[in-house]
Amino acid sequence: MSSDAQKLFTPFRLGDLELPNRIVMAPLTRSRATHGTDAPNALVADYYRQRATAGLLISEATQISQQGQGYIWTPGIYTDAQIAGWSDVTKAVHDANGRIFIQLWHVGRISHTSLQPNGGQPVGPSAIRANGKTFTESGPADLSEPRALELSEIPGIVGDYVKAAENAKTAGFDGVEIHAANGYLLEQFIKDGTNKRTDAYGGSIENRVRLVLEVTDAILTVLPKGKVGIRLSPVSPFNDISDSAPEKVYFHLVEELSRRGLAYIHVIEGSTGGQRDFAPFDYAGLRKAFGGAYMANNGYTRELAAETLDADKADLIAFGVPFLANPDLVERLRRNAPLNKPDQATFYGGDAKGYTDYPTLDQAQAAE
Ligand code: PHB
Secondary structure, eight states, X not given: OOOOOGXXXXXXXXXTEEESSSEEEOOOOOOOSOTTTOOOOHHHHXXXXXXXXXXXXXXXXXXXXXXXXXXXXXXXXXXXXXXXXXXXXXXXXXXXXXXXXXXXXXXXXXXXXGGSGGGOOOEESXXXXXXXXXXXXXXXXXXXXXXXXXXXXXXXXXXXXXXXXXXXHHTTOSEEEEEOXXXXXXXXXXXXXXXXXXXXXXXXXXXXXXXXXXHHHHHTTTSOGGXXXXXXXXXXXTTTOOOSOHHHHHHHHHHHHHHHTOSEEEEEOSSTTSOTTSSOOOXXXXXXXXXXXXXXXXXXXXXXXXXXXXXXXXSEEEESHHHHHOTTHHHHHHHTOOOOOOOGGGSSSSSSTTTTOOOOHHHHHHHO
């Protein structure tokens, strides 16, 4: 039953990049940007550098504007200080022979007034509050009541994505991943549980995918299609979200994305960080509808990853939590070695502890 996982270690051409293996580091919020500027710092650069043996690194979700922020200490890509911090990160990764995309993020309604410009309300497609909490300067807080975006504000949001993509280019990223998953702004428009608009951005499937396609098209004016991917979570309820007919919506969306020739779709199969079989969904059909590279994510082990690649059900496998706790995950998977256990208490915020101090196999053996 146990496969030798050979295919995980074969190269893959993704857009313009030649990836040395099929192992991707999934985006992971770590909340260690510099307080006050939300710029990545030397510790952040060290963290990504340590993991540069991945076929591809995808940065933690990074807000495209202050309005796009939903948690304290997550990094942005809209100020000079943030661009400078990310430039140091991409240099560290490239010096270690790695490749890195940045995940572009607008949280929409998943925010708190204390994080918003002038203490205003977070924005979303409709004025529907999400059940949940975020983390603010004063600790955990209920998510704030959002207001519905005015039609006249939408071009400004698309413009913020374009500016962020330009900034990503300046900072030396190899590409960008559009975050259209996990209950954040773009998915709030896509799914009918959160989008009750009656204008051109709500109602029909065509209308609900309008914003994500406008964002994609606008980014494609500043970056070649081989440098643009997108993350989707068709059935995940993460951040209090749902859709009444996800297969219809996502097959349509992915056909549109395929026409645009994006480098990849990054698909969270099932419930984010939870059950893979949370709800039925035809991922194989979705992959076929796209045509380009299919990056699979959510709860993959070495064995499931090997089986999935061997059965030709995916091109790339993204690992989240295992990469967090194992800087040398690629080597550990290659050797079928045991993995470090992740420490939940240090996932978000803090310093090097639980961030850059997880040992590699060699370091662990040297310490024995
Ligand atoms: C989080 O910060 O908790 C977070 C961010 C992005 C995701 C999922 C979770 O896609």
